[in-house]
Amino acid sequence: MSNFLSIATVSTTLRRLLQDAVQQDVTGATATTLRPDAPAGQLPNPGVNLFMYQVTPNSAWINADLPTRSSSGALIQRPVIALDLHYLLTFYGSDANLEPQRVLGSALRTLHARPIITAAMIQATLDAAEVEDPQHFLLGSNLGDDVERVKLTPLPLSLEELSKLWSVLFQTPYSLSVAYVGTVVLLESEQAPQRALPVRVRHISAVPFRRALIERIVDIDPANPLPESIEINDIVELQGSQLDGSVSLVRVGEAQLQPIPDSVRADRMRLLLTDPALRAGIQGVQVRYQDGSESNVAALILRPQIVVDQPAVTSGELPIDFDPVVSRSQRVTVYLNEHNPPANRAPFAYSFEAPEANGIDDPTVATTNRILFAMAGVEPGDYLVRVQVGGAESLLGVDAGGSYNQPLVSVP
Structure with missing residues:
Protein backbone atom coordinates (compact mmCIF):
# COMPACT_ATOMS: atom_id res chain seq x y z
CA MET A 1 0.00 0.00 0.00
CA SER A 189 -2.98 4.87 7.08
CA GLU A 190 0.20 5.07 9.14
CA GLN A 191 -1.63 4.05 12.33
CA ALA A 192 -0.09 0.92 13.82
CA PRO A 193 -2.65 -1.77 14.70
CA GLN A 194 -2.60 -3.56 18.05
CA ARG A 195 -1.36 -7.11 17.76
CA ALA A 196 -2.31 -9.85 20.18
CA LEU A 197 0.22 -12.38 21.43
CA PRO A 198 0.61 -15.42 19.16
CA VAL A 199 -1.23 -18.62 19.98
CA ARG A 200 1.21 -20.90 21.82
CA VAL A 201 -0.83 -24.11 21.97
CA ARG A 202 -3.86 -25.03 19.88
CA HIS A 203 -6.59 -27.18 21.37
CA ILE A 204 -9.30 -28.55 19.13
CA SER A 205 -12.22 -30.48 20.56
CA ALA A 206 -15.36 -31.81 18.96
CA VAL A 207 -18.66 -31.52 20.80
CA PRO A 208 -22.11 -32.59 19.66
CA PHE A 209 -24.28 -29.78 18.37
CA ARG A 210 -26.58 -28.90 21.25
CA ARG A 211 -28.11 -25.78 22.69
CA ALA A 212 -29.36 -25.63 26.24
CA LEU A 213 -32.70 -23.85 26.40
CA ILE A 214 -34.12 -22.02 29.44
CA GLU A 215 -37.88 -21.75 29.02
CA ARG A 216 -39.01 -20.63 32.48
CA ILE A 217 -37.59 -19.52 35.84
CA VAL A 218 -39.75 -20.05 38.94
CA ASP A 219 -39.53 -19.93 42.73
CA ILE A 220 -39.79 -23.45 44.17
CA ASP A 221 -41.46 -22.30 47.42
CA PRO A 222 -44.91 -23.96 47.31
CA ALA A 223 -46.29 -21.22 49.57
CA ASN A 224 -45.52 -18.56 46.96
CA PRO A 225 -48.76 -17.86 45.06
CA LEU A 226 -46.79 -16.22 42.25
CA PRO A 227 -43.92 -18.53 41.19
CA GLU A 228 -42.32 -15.77 39.08
CA SER A 229 -42.21 -13.43 42.11
CA ILE A 230 -38.58 -13.99 43.04
CA GLU A 231 -36.63 -12.29 45.83
CA ILE A 232 -33.10 -12.44 47.20
CA ASN A 233 -32.20 -15.68 49.07
CA ASP A 234 -34.90 -17.62 47.21
CA ILE A 235 -34.23 -20.97 45.56
CA VAL A 236 -35.24 -20.81 41.92
CA GLU A 237 -35.61 -23.50 39.31
CA LEU A 238 -34.51 -23.09 35.71
CA GLN A 239 -36.83 -25.18 33.55
CA GLY A 240 -36.15 -26.07 29.93
CA SER A 241 -34.35 -28.67 27.84
CA GLN A 242 -30.80 -30.01 27.43
CA LEU A 243 -29.73 -28.25 30.62
CA ASP A 244 -27.63 -31.17 31.88
CA GLY A 245 -23.89 -31.28 31.33
CA SER A 246 -20.72 -29.99 32.95
CA VAL A 247 -21.93 -26.60 34.10
CA SER A 248 -19.17 -24.02 34.51
CA LEU A 249 -21.34 -21.28 35.98
CA VAL A 250 -24.73 -19.62 35.80
CA ARG A 251 -24.62 -15.89 35.18
CA VAL A 252 -27.41 -13.85 36.76
CA GLY A 253 -26.86 -10.23 35.81
CA GLU A 254 -23.30 -9.51 37.01
CA ALA A 255 -23.31 -12.37 39.53
CA GLN A 256 -21.77 -15.77 38.84
CA LEU A 257 -23.51 -18.63 40.63
CA GLN A 258 -23.13 -22.38 40.85
CA PRO A 259 -26.17 -24.67 40.67
CA ILE A 260 -27.22 -26.50 43.80
CA PRO A 261 -25.33 -29.84 43.89
CA ASP A 262 -27.22 -32.80 42.39
CA SER A 263 -29.99 -30.49 41.08
CA VAL A 264 -28.89 -30.48 37.44
CA ARG A 265 -31.19 -32.48 35.18
CA ALA A 266 -31.89 -32.39 31.47
CA ASP A 267 -35.05 -30.37 32.03
CA ARG A 268 -34.17 -28.36 35.17
CA MET A 269 -31.57 -27.06 37.60
CA ARG A 270 -31.78 -25.05 40.81
CA LEU A 271 -29.98 -21.95 42.10
CA LEU A 272 -29.75 -20.26 45.49
CA LEU A 273 -29.82 -16.48 44.98
CA THR A 274 -27.35 -15.38 47.67
CA ASP A 275 -24.49 -13.75 45.76
CA PRO A 276 -23.56 -10.19 46.92
CA ALA A 277 -23.25 -9.13 43.27
CA LEU A 278 -26.98 -9.69 42.68
CA ARG A 279 -29.08 -6.59 42.04
CA ALA A 280 -32.81 -6.10 41.97
CA GLY A 281 -34.40 -5.55 38.59
CA ILE A 282 -34.75 -7.43 35.32
CA GLN A 283 -31.66 -9.64 35.04
CA GLY A 284 -30.45 -11.93 32.28
CA VAL A 285 -29.81 -15.57 33.22
CA GLN A 286 -27.49 -17.75 31.14
CA VAL A 287 -25.94 -21.17 31.77
CA ARG A 288 -22.35 -21.64 30.62
CA TYR A 289 -20.75 -25.05 30.19
CA GLN A 290 -17.16 -26.21 30.44
CA ASP A 291 -17.05 -27.10 26.73
CA GLY A 292 -17.68 -23.43 25.88
CA SER A 293 -21.34 -23.74 24.92
CA GLU A 294 -24.01 -21.47 26.37
CA SER A 295 -27.74 -21.49 26.84
CA ASN A 296 -30.07 -18.78 25.68
CA VAL A 297 -30.47 -15.71 27.91
CA ALA A 298 -33.70 -15.82 29.93
CA ALA A 299 -35.19 -12.96 31.94
CA LEU A 300 -35.46 -13.09 35.72
CA ILE A 301 -37.29 -10.37 37.63
CA LEU A 302 -35.52 -10.14 40.99
CA ARG A 303 -37.81 -8.15 43.27
CA PRO A 304 -36.30 -5.91 45.94
CA GLN A 305 -37.06 -6.51 49.61
CA ILE A 306 -37.62 -3.38 51.71
CA VAL A 307 -37.88 -2.47 55.36
CA VAL A 308 -39.67 0.69 56.49
CA ASP A 309 -38.51 1.12 60.10
CA GLN A 310 -40.11 4.54 60.61
CA PRO A 311 -43.86 4.04 61.13
CA ALA A 312 -44.64 7.76 60.86
CA VAL A 313 -43.16 10.37 58.53
CA THR A 314 -42.81 13.68 60.34
CA SER A 315 -39.77 15.23 58.63
CA GLY A 316 -40.84 15.01 54.98
CA GLU A 317 -38.31 12.22 54.36
CA LEU A 318 -39.07 8.51 54.16
CA PRO A 319 -36.08 6.20 54.87
CA ILE A 320 -36.22 2.75 53.25
CA ASP A 321 -33.74 -0.13 53.62
CA PHE A 322 -33.08 -2.37 50.60
CA ASP A 323 -32.00 -5.97 50.07
CA PRO A 324 -30.16 -6.48 47.80
CA VAL A 325 -28.22 -3.22 47.83
CA VAL A 326 -28.95 -0.59 45.18
CA SER A 327 -26.25 0.75 42.84
CA ARG A 328 -25.90 4.46 42.19
CA SER A 329 -26.98 4.04 38.55
CA GLN A 330 -30.21 2.12 39.17
CA ARG A 331 -33.51 3.96 38.86
CA VAL A 332 -35.52 3.74 42.09
CA THR A 333 -39.09 4.96 42.66
CA VAL A 334 -41.27 4.72 45.78
CA TYR A 335 -45.07 4.39 45.49
CA LEU A 336 -47.55 5.30 48.23
CA ASN A 337 -51.13 4.00 48.07
CA GLU A 338 -53.65 5.01 50.70
CA HIS A 339 -54.63 2.14 53.00
CA ASN A 340 -58.33 1.69 53.80
CA PRO A 341 -59.58 4.93 52.20
CA PRO A 342 -63.13 6.12 52.87
CA ALA A 343 -65.74 4.83 50.48
CA ASN A 344 -66.90 8.30 49.38
CA ARG A 345 -63.72 9.17 47.40
CA ALA A 346 -60.90 7.64 45.41
CA PRO A 347 -57.79 6.59 47.37
CA PHE A 348 -54.77 8.90 47.36
CA ALA A 349 -51.70 7.66 45.46
CA TYR A 350 -48.24 9.22 45.12
CA SER A 351 -44.85 8.40 43.60
CA PHE A 352 -41.43 9.91 44.35
CA GLU A 353 -38.09 9.41 42.62
CA ALA A 354 -34.94 8.66 44.59
CA PRO A 355 -32.40 11.50 44.87
CA GLU A 356 -29.57 11.77 42.34
CA ALA A 357 -27.18 8.80 42.46
CA ASN A 358 -29.67 7.30 44.92
CA GLY A 359 -28.28 9.57 47.61
CA ILE A 360 -24.69 8.27 47.34
CA ASP A 361 -22.52 11.36 47.81
CA ASP A 362 -19.12 9.63 47.89
CA PRO A 363 -17.98 8.98 44.26
CA THR A 364 -15.88 6.03 45.46
CA VAL A 365 -18.96 4.23 46.83
CA ALA A 366 -20.95 2.20 44.30
CA THR A 367 -23.91 0.88 46.32
CA THR A 368 -26.19 1.67 49.24
CA ASN A 369 -28.73 -0.26 51.28
CA ARG A 370 -30.66 2.81 52.46
CA ILE A 371 -32.31 5.67 50.56
CA LEU A 372 -34.04 8.77 51.92
CA PHE A 373 -37.02 9.75 49.75
CA ALA A 374 -38.16 13.37 49.93
CA MET A 375 -41.95 13.61 50.04
CA ALA A 376 -44.11 16.66 49.52
CA GLY A 377 -47.83 17.31 49.19
CA VAL A 378 -48.92 14.02 50.77
CA GLU A 379 -52.31 14.10 52.46
CA PRO A 380 -52.43 12.77 56.04
CA GLY A 381 -53.25 9.09 56.36
CA ASP A 382 -51.84 5.57 56.30
CA TYR A 383 -50.11 4.40 53.13
CA LEU A 384 -48.87 1.11 51.71
CA VAL A 385 -45.26 1.41 50.55
CA ARG A 386 -43.82 -0.18 47.41
CA VAL A 387 -40.59 0.49 45.54
CA GLN A 388 -39.53 -0.19 41.97
CA VAL A 389 -35.86 -0.87 41.23
CA GLY A 390 -34.80 -1.33 37.64
CA GLY A 391 -38.31 -2.30 36.59
CA ALA A 392 -38.90 -4.80 39.44
CA GLU A 393 -41.41 -3.95 42.19
CA SER A 394 -41.26 -5.03 45.81
CA LEU A 395 -44.05 -7.29 47.08
CA LEU A 396 -46.75 -6.24 49.54
CA GLY A 397 -47.75 -8.36 52.53
CA VAL A 398 -51.31 -9.63 52.89
CA ASP A 399 -53.49 -10.39 55.90
CA ALA A 400 -55.60 -13.48 56.53
CA GLY A 401 -58.38 -12.04 54.41
CA GLY A 402 -56.11 -11.57 51.40
CA SER A 403 -55.93 -7.76 51.64
CA TYR A 404 -52.66 -5.84 51.42
CA ASN A 405 -51.54 -4.72 54.88
CA GLN A 406 -47.78 -4.02 54.89
CA PRO A 407 -45.40 -2.30 54.81
CA LEU A 408 -47.28 0.71 56.15
CA VAL A 409 -46.25 4.26 56.90
CA SER A 410 -48.32 6.98 58.54
CA VAL A 411 -48.30 10.60 57.42
CA PRO A 412 -49.68 12.82 60.21
Missing part, protein backbone atom coordinates in the same frame (compact mmCIF):
# COMPACT_ATOMS: atom_id res chain seq x y z
CA SER A 2 1.14 3.57 -0.59
CA ASN A 3 1.26 6.81 1.36
CA PHE A 4 -0.36 10.21 0.92
CA LEU A 5 2.13 11.25 -1.82
CA SER A 6 0.78 8.67 -4.25
CA ILE A 7 -1.83 10.92 -5.89
CA ALA A 8 0.74 13.61 -6.65
CA THR A 9 3.14 10.90 -7.87
CA VAL A 10 0.56 9.64 -10.37
CA SER A 11 -0.01 13.17 -11.72
CA THR A 12 3.71 13.88 -12.03
CA THR A 13 4.45 10.54 -13.72
CA LEU A 14 1.59 11.06 -16.16
CA ARG A 15 2.84 14.58 -16.96
CA ARG A 16 6.36 13.24 -17.67
CA LEU A 17 4.93 10.50 -19.90
CA LEU A 18 3.00 13.07 -21.94
CA GLN A 19 5.92 15.51 -21.99
CA ASP A 20 8.28 12.92 -23.48
CA ALA A 21 5.72 12.04 -26.17
CA VAL A 22 4.41 15.42 -27.31
CA GLN A 23 7.79 17.17 -27.44
CA GLN A 24 8.99 14.56 -29.94
CA ASP A 25 5.89 14.79 -32.13
CA VAL A 26 5.14 18.52 -32.01
CA THR A 27 7.96 21.03 -31.97
CA GLY A 28 8.04 23.09 -28.77
CA ALA A 29 5.15 21.22 -27.13
CA THR A 30 5.13 20.83 -23.34
CA ALA A 31 2.95 19.22 -20.65
CA THR A 32 1.77 21.02 -17.51
CA THR A 33 -0.42 20.35 -14.45
CA LEU A 34 -2.31 23.64 -14.01
CA ARG A 35 -5.95 24.65 -13.72
CA PRO A 36 -7.51 25.24 -17.17
CA ASP A 37 -8.46 28.76 -16.08
CA ALA A 38 -4.85 29.67 -15.27
CA PRO A 39 -3.42 32.77 -17.01
CA ALA A 40 -2.79 32.15 -20.70
CA GLY A 41 0.92 32.86 -20.28
CA GLN A 42 1.30 29.89 -17.92
CA LEU A 43 -0.55 27.32 -20.04
CA PRO A 44 1.41 25.41 -22.71
CA ASN A 45 1.40 26.79 -26.23
CA PRO A 46 1.50 24.37 -27.87
CA GLY A 47 1.06 21.47 -25.48
CA VAL A 48 -1.24 19.56 -23.12
CA ASN A 49 -2.41 20.49 -19.65
CA LEU A 50 -3.27 17.74 -17.17
CA PHE A 51 -5.82 18.66 -14.48
CA MET A 52 -7.30 16.30 -11.87
CA TYR A 53 -10.88 17.51 -11.47
CA GLN A 54 -12.40 14.69 -9.38
CA VAL A 55 -11.56 11.83 -7.00
CA THR A 56 -14.04 8.99 -6.39
CA PRO A 57 -13.96 5.81 -4.24
CA ASN A 58 -13.09 2.69 -6.19
CA SER A 59 -16.11 0.36 -6.07
CA ALA A 60 -14.06 -2.84 -6.34
CA TRP A 61 -11.70 -2.07 -3.43
CA ILE A 62 -13.93 0.10 -1.23
CA ASN A 63 -14.48 -2.59 1.44
CA ALA A 64 -11.31 -4.62 0.97
CA ASP A 65 -9.78 -3.42 4.25
CA LEU A 66 -12.77 -4.31 6.45
CA PRO A 67 -12.90 -4.91 9.32
CA THR A 68 -10.36 -2.32 10.42
CA ARG A 69 -11.44 -2.27 14.07
CA SER A 70 -12.63 -4.77 16.65
CA SER A 71 -15.93 -4.56 18.50
CA SER A 72 -14.14 -2.60 21.25
CA GLY A 73 -12.89 0.00 18.76
CA ALA A 74 -9.25 -1.17 18.79
CA LEU A 75 -7.42 -0.99 15.44
CA ILE A 76 -6.76 -4.49 14.07
CA GLN A 77 -5.42 -3.59 10.63
CA ARG A 78 -4.37 -0.43 8.87
CA PRO A 79 -7.24 1.33 7.07
CA VAL A 80 -6.84 1.61 3.30
CA ILE A 81 -8.81 3.95 1.06
CA ALA A 82 -9.11 3.05 -2.63
CA LEU A 83 -9.46 5.95 -5.08
CA ASP A 84 -10.02 6.58 -8.77
CA LEU A 85 -8.40 9.75 -10.17
CA HIS A 86 -10.30 11.65 -12.86
CA TYR A 87 -8.18 13.82 -15.19
CA LEU A 88 -9.05 16.37 -17.86
CA LEU A 89 -6.48 16.65 -20.66
CA THR A 90 -6.74 19.99 -22.47
CA PHE A 91 -4.80 20.76 -25.64
CA TYR A 92 -3.48 24.18 -26.67
CA GLY A 93 -1.69 25.78 -29.60
CA SER A 94 -2.34 27.48 -32.90
CA ASP A 95 -5.61 26.37 -34.44
CA ALA A 96 -4.37 27.64 -37.78
CA ASN A 97 -1.59 25.03 -37.66
CA LEU A 98 -3.86 22.44 -35.99
CA GLU A 99 -1.45 22.22 -33.06
CA PRO A 100 -4.12 21.23 -30.47
CA GLN A 101 -5.20 18.34 -32.69
CA ARG A 102 -1.64 17.21 -33.33
CA VAL A 103 -0.86 17.25 -29.60
CA LEU A 104 -4.14 15.40 -28.98
CA GLY A 105 -3.13 12.65 -31.40
CA SER A 106 0.28 12.30 -29.80
CA ALA A 107 -1.14 12.13 -26.27
CA LEU A 108 -3.92 9.64 -27.05
CA ARG A 109 -1.56 7.37 -28.97
CA THR A 110 0.84 7.33 -26.04
CA LEU A 111 -1.79 6.65 -23.39
CA HIS A 112 -3.32 3.87 -25.48
CA ALA A 113 0.08 2.23 -25.95
CA ARG A 114 1.17 2.68 -22.33
CA PRO A 115 -2.00 2.61 -20.19
CA ILE A 116 -0.31 1.31 -17.03
CA ILE A 117 1.91 3.38 -14.74
CA THR A 118 4.64 0.86 -13.97
CA ALA A 119 7.07 0.76 -11.06
CA ALA A 120 9.90 1.67 -13.47
CA MET A 121 8.03 4.79 -14.62
CA ILE A 122 7.44 5.82 -11.00
CA GLN A 123 11.09 5.29 -10.10
CA ALA A 124 12.17 7.36 -13.11
CA THR A 125 9.91 10.18 -11.91
CA LEU A 126 11.43 10.07 -8.41
CA ASP A 127 14.98 9.98 -9.82
CA ALA A 128 14.25 13.03 -11.98
CA ALA A 129 12.72 14.83 -8.99
CA GLU A 130 15.82 14.17 -6.89
CA VAL A 131 18.07 15.55 -9.63
CA GLU A 132 15.88 18.65 -9.81
CA ASP A 133 15.80 19.13 -6.02
CA PRO A 134 17.45 16.85 -3.41
CA GLN A 135 14.63 17.89 -1.03
CA HIS A 136 11.82 17.38 -3.54
CA PHE A 137 8.42 16.74 -1.92
CA LEU A 138 7.89 13.52 -3.90
CA LEU A 139 10.97 11.69 -2.64
CA GLY A 140 9.04 10.05 0.19
CA SER A 141 6.52 8.45 -2.18
CA ASN A 142 6.22 4.65 -2.11
CA LEU A 143 3.68 4.25 -4.91
CA GLY A 144 6.09 1.92 -6.72
CA ASP A 145 5.67 -0.64 -3.93
CA ASP A 146 1.87 -0.73 -4.23
CA VAL A 147 0.21 -4.09 -4.90
CA GLU A 148 -1.92 -2.52 -7.64
CA ARG A 149 -0.74 -0.57 -10.67
CA VAL A 150 -2.61 2.53 -11.80
CA LYS A 151 -4.36 1.90 -15.12
CA LEU A 152 -5.50 4.73 -17.42
CA THR A 153 -8.81 4.49 -19.26
CA PRO A 154 -10.50 7.15 -21.45
CA LEU A 155 -13.86 8.45 -20.22
CA PRO A 156 -16.48 9.09 -22.94
CA LEU A 157 -17.85 12.41 -21.65
CA SER A 158 -20.73 13.81 -23.69
CA LEU A 159 -20.73 17.33 -25.07
CA GLU A 160 -23.19 18.33 -22.34
CA GLU A 161 -20.94 16.95 -19.60
CA LEU A 162 -17.92 18.71 -21.04
CA SER A 163 -19.78 22.00 -21.35
CA LYS A 164 -20.93 21.79 -17.72
CA LEU A 165 -17.38 21.03 -16.64
CA TRP A 166 -16.01 24.09 -18.39
CA SER A 167 -18.84 26.49 -17.61
CA VAL A 168 -19.23 25.59 -13.92
CA LEU A 169 -15.71 24.71 -12.79
CA PHE A 170 -13.54 26.92 -14.96
CA GLN A 171 -15.85 29.60 -16.38
CA THR A 172 -13.49 30.04 -19.30
CA PRO A 173 -13.87 29.41 -23.07
CA TYR A 174 -13.79 25.76 -24.06
CA SER A 175 -10.61 24.20 -25.39
CA LEU A 176 -10.20 20.80 -27.00
CA SER A 177 -10.34 18.27 -24.14
CA VAL A 178 -10.61 14.58 -23.29
CA ALA A 179 -11.11 12.88 -19.92
CA TYR A 180 -9.24 9.92 -18.43
CA VAL A 181 -9.57 7.96 -15.19
CA GLY A 182 -6.66 6.39 -13.34
CA THR A 183 -7.56 3.39 -11.21
CA VAL A 184 -6.73 2.39 -8.53
CA VAL A 185 -4.63 4.25 -5.94
CA LEU A 186 -4.53 2.62 -2.48
CA LEU A 187 -3.71 5.00 0.36
CA GLU A 188 -2.78 3.28 3.63
